[in-house]
Amino acid sequence: MIGRLNHVAIAVPDLDAACAQYKNTLGAKVGAPQDEPDHGVTVVFVELPNTKIEFLYPLGENSPIQGFLDKNPSGGIHHICYEVDDIIVARDHLKASGARVLGTGEPKIGAHGKPVLFLHPKDFTGTLVELEQA
Ligand code: CO
Numbered sequence: 001m002i003g004r005l006n007h008v009a010i011a012v013p014d015l016d017a018a019c020a021q022y023k024n025t026l027g028a029k030v031g032a033p034q035d036e037p038d039h040g041v042t043v044v045f046v047e048l049p050n051t052k053i054e055f056l057y058p059l060g061e062n063s064p065i066q067g068f069l070d071k072n073p074s075g076g077i078h079h080i081c082y083e084v085d086d087i088i089v090a091r092d093h094l095k096a097s098g099a100r101v102l103g104t105g106e107p108k109i110g111a112h113g114k115p116v117l118f119l120h121p122k123d124f125t126g127t128l129v130e131l132e133q134a
Helices: 017-025 066-071 087-096
Strands: 005-011 033-038 041-047 052-058 077-086 115-119 129-134
Touching: 005 129, 017 041, 017 052, 077 087, 087 115, 087 129
Parallel strands: 005 052, 077 129
Antiparallel strands: 005 077, 033 041, 041 052, 115 129
16 A cells, blocks of 8 residues: 655754755755744755655744654654555555544645645554655
């Protein structure tokens, strides 16, 4: 059911430092920061030949990333995103299999302007999984 790895999201405590490291040390193509007030994050996409890295940095108060950074002050992998052809079909299949979909269970528009859903990390080997309709 799942398709390509769309991105790996890394929560970072210092966005400028993370961008500089990926650009200068790793030689990656690093995009411009985008504020996502609806999601409480500033994101930066790093383009790799076969996938993307998404830096997440807290935006505003009550950012969903802040608690993660409090527990992981150096930053860390926050979630992985797999592509699906039809997010409603995928969601209904997963729910029928007993997996928990976070939030209302209705897809939200994610950072790429496409519908996304998140699955409970306890149901997926301790990893927060994002599904994006490709
Ligand atoms: Co993501």
